[in-house]
Amino acid sequence: xxxxxxxxxxxxxxxxxxxxxxxxxxxxxxxxxxxxxxxxxxxxxxxxxxxxxxxxxxxxxxxxxxxxxxxxxxxxxxxxxxxxxxxxxxxxxxxxxxxxxxxxxxxxxxxxxxxxxxxxxxxxxxxxxxxxxxxxxxxxxxxxxxxxxxxxxxxxxxxxxxxxxxxxxxxxxxxxxxxxxxxxxxxxxxxxxxxxxxxxxxxxxxxxxxxxxxxxxxxxxxxxxxxxxx
Amino acid sequence: xxxxxxxxxxxxxxxxxxxxxxxxxxxxxxxxxxxxxxxxxxxxxxxxxxxxxxxxxxxxxxxxxxxxxxxxxxxxxxxxxxxxxxxxxxxxxxxxxxxxxxxxxxxxxxxxxxxxxxxxxxxxxxxxxxxxxxxxxxxxxxxxxxxxxxxxxxxxxxxxxxxxxxxxxxxxxxxxxxxxxxxxxxxxxxxxxxxxxxxxxxxxxxxxxxxxxxxxxxxxxx
Numbered sequence: 001x002x003x004x005x006x007x008x009x010x011x012x013x014x015x016x017x018x019x020x021x022x023x024x025x026x027x028x029x030x031x032x033x034x035x036x037x038x039x040x041x042x043x044x045x046x047x048x049x050x051x052x053x054x055x056x057x058x059x060x061x062x063x064x065x066x067x068x069x070x071x072x073x074x075x076x077x078x079x080x081x082x083x084x085x086x087x088x089x090x091x092x093x094x095x096x097x098x099x100x101x102x103x104x105x106x107x108x109x110x111x112x113x114x115x116x117x118x119x120x121x122x123x124x125x126x127x128x129x130x131x132x133x134x135x136x137x138x139x140x141x142x143x144x145x146x147x148x149x150x151x152x153x154x155x156x157x158x159x160x161x162x163x164x165x166x167x168x169x170x171x172x173x174x175x176x177x178x179x180x181x182x183x184x185x186x187x188x189x190x191x192x193x194x195x196x197x198x199x200x201x202x203x204x205x206x207x208x209x210x211x212x213x214x215x216x217x218x219x220x221x222x223x224x225x226x227x228x229x230x
Numbered sequence: 231x232x233x234x235x236x237x238x239x240x241x242x243x244x245x246x247x248x249x250x251x252x253x254x255x256x257x258x259x260x261x262x263x264x265x266x267x268x269x270x271x272x273x274x275x276x277x278x279x280x281x282x283x284x285x286x287x288x289x290x291x292x293x294x295x296x297x298x299x300x301x302x303x304x305x306x307x308x309x310x311x312x313x314x315x316x317x318x319x320x321x322x323x324x325x326x327x328x329x330x331x332x333x334x335x336x337x338x339x340x341x342x343x344x345x346x347x348x349x350x351x352x353x354x355x356x357x358x359x360x361x362x363x364x365x366x367x368x369x370x371x372x373x374x375x376x377x378x379x380x381x382x383x384x385x386x387x388x389x390x391x392x393x394x395x396x397x398x399x400x401x402x403x404x405x406x407x408x409x410x411x412x413x414x415x416x417x418x419x420x421x422x423x424x425x426x427x428x429x430x431x432x433x434x435x436x437x438x439x440x441x442x443x444x445x446x447x448x449x450x451x452x
Binding site for chain 2: 033034036037040065066067069070073074077078081084085088089091092093095103153157162163185188189
């Protein structure tokens, strides 16, 4: 049975301390390309949660069979094969969902977060912990991308939840700013994504610095522990 | 890393590692192949129904009374269509007479790769409808060529083509307004509409050049 503290640690690492987008700064390529609105950011994250849970679980259960010297090619093989299988099954069995999530799944194969977590965590930890690590790393990405996508959408076009009708046909996008808002193209284009991501990282560091200043007894959590990967 | 009591020779180690890698490759390739074969029929069925749905968007139901998917002809590859292998065209008929043609054209120069279009052209050479069947354009930016993603729900961008023909639109007007043509585009995302406009224009030229064969009312040709 898993200890409560361990669960909490995995959860907090994934959602905050080791947040993939704000601390590890991994997988920026799909992140920046996709977060032009809130719905896309959430969809990419959901697909990532599925993929990371599955690949962490697979590598964790096979970890004693994989020789150390060739672990990277074997990881890539496992991740790529499983993602493709998930892609095919989604396409065949849940076609409506696939039309919404499907375009994001191939984007994830090239995402180094998956490989980074497989190498840094699943390769050394038991099945349950590894699966949870995959899920919570994805959850950390989910709120970050939702925030980033929401901000970009709001600043860039004055709306929120555009494209929601593709997921829930009954719902409509929200027009938050006046309809004659001219839009701010920079926020939608990649430079805007970099600038806003920088602001989010600064915000996170500020929150942590303030928390550390309030409780001077405890040393601040070391950030940026994982530096490998692209 | 692994602590060994008796160090095996380098060659043995290499061989052992290679065999393990081979086993992994075989197992996962097998898994992949099995998943592919198992999901293939369902994916094809879903693609066919998608296709019919897409066709119904470009082709008004009044224009034909035949079973479209059963009345197809093969088009030889042509640079005007942007395809390098034979493609299928569907013939719409009313009372046996060919009233329109639905076929695929590819815009090779999208912002990120090819954009596949489905075009319906009436017998008089005018566009009945255009839809983007497949694309990889930037979500939220270039993807407004797809009406589902277009913010302008009343007049989606792609409907600008409806009713146009080579006879009514001069060659130099087949461009976005920014380049001196007649088509609207969204600022900051003109690569995608440029590619689509060019592809539609070329497709119409293809139809004009091959009118005789395409609209000949021969029966039973597959």
